[in-house]
Amino acid sequence: MGIKKDMTRIYVIDNGGQWTHREWRTLRYLNVDTKIIPNTASYSQLAQENLDGLVLSGGAPRVGIQDQLGNCAEFLKNANIPILGICAGHQFMARFFNGTAAPSKTPEFGRVTLYLLNSSDPLFQQVPQESIVWESHHDEVTNLPPAFIHLAKSTDCFIQAMRHQTKPYYGLQFHPEVEHTEFGEQIFKNFVHICSNYTK
Numbered sequence: 001m002g003i004k005k006d007m008t009r010i011y012v013i014d015n016g017g018q019w020t021h022r023e024w025r026t027l028r029y030l031n032v033d034t035k036i037i038p039n040t041a042s043y044s045q046l047a048q049e050n051l052d053g054l055v056l057s058g059g060a061p062r063v064g065i066q067d068q069l070g071n072c073a074e075f076l077k078n079a080n081i082p083i084l085g086i087c088a089g090h091q092f093m094a095r096f097f098n099g100t101a102a103p104s105k106t107p108e109f110g111r112v113t114l115y116l117l118n119s120s121d122p123l124f125q126q127v128p129q130e131s132i133v134w135e136s137h138h139d140e141v142t143n144l145p146p147a148f149i150h151l152a153k154s155t156d157c158f159i160q161a162m163r164h165q166t167k168p169y170y171g172l173q174f175h176p177e178v179e180h181t182e183f184g185e186q187i188f189k190n191f192v193h194i195c196s197n198y199t200k
Contacts (some may be wrong), residue, residue, distance in 0.1 A: 135175070
C-alpha cells in the first residue's frame with residue numbers, strides 16, 4: 001500500500017556528482033518532496049516510497065567504470081515512473097539500453113550552445129531552439145540506444161538529450177541544475193510536470 005502524499009515526490013539518486021545537491025535544491029525550490037538517496041539503495045526500498053519520479057545524478061566515474069553507479073541498472077529495469085539521467089546518469093542510461101558511450105573527441109566544459117531537434121517534446125516546453133547550457137564532461141553518448149529519440153545536440157557533442165520511445169525516461173548530457181544553464185529551471189519544471197501527470 002502506497003504512502004499518502006500531497007506533493008510530487010521525486011528522489012535524486014546520488015552517483016557522486018559535484019552538483020547532486022543543486023538538483024535536490026532545484027526540486028525543493030519547485031515545491032517537490034525530494035531527498036538525496038545513495039545509489040546503493042535497492043529498487044524495492046524505493047518502490048515503498050510511492051515516488052513520482054527519479055533523477056539519476058551525474059557522477060565521478062568515467063565511462064569505462066560506470067558499473068560503479070550502484071543500483072542504477074535496477075532502477076532502469078524496474079521503475080514504472082519517469083526518470084531523468086544527467087551527465088553520467090545519461091551515459092549509463094544509454095549503455096543500459098544498448099547504446100554506447102565513450103571518451104569525447106572534444107570534451108566540453110563551461111558554456112555551450114544547445115540546439116533542440118524536437119522543441120515540442122514535453123521536457124523542452126518553453127525552451128527556445130537555441131540556448132546556453134553548462135557542460136562538464138570528458139565522456140559522452142556516442143550511439144543512440146535503439147529505443148530512443150534524439151532530442152538535442154551541440155557543436156561538439158551530438159547526443160546532448162534523448163528520450164525513450166515508450167518509457168518516460170530522459171537523458172541529458174548537460175547540467176540543467178547549474179544556474180549558467182539558461183532554461184535549466186524550466187527543464188526541471190517540465191520534468192516535474194511529466195512526473196505529476198504520469199499514470200503509473
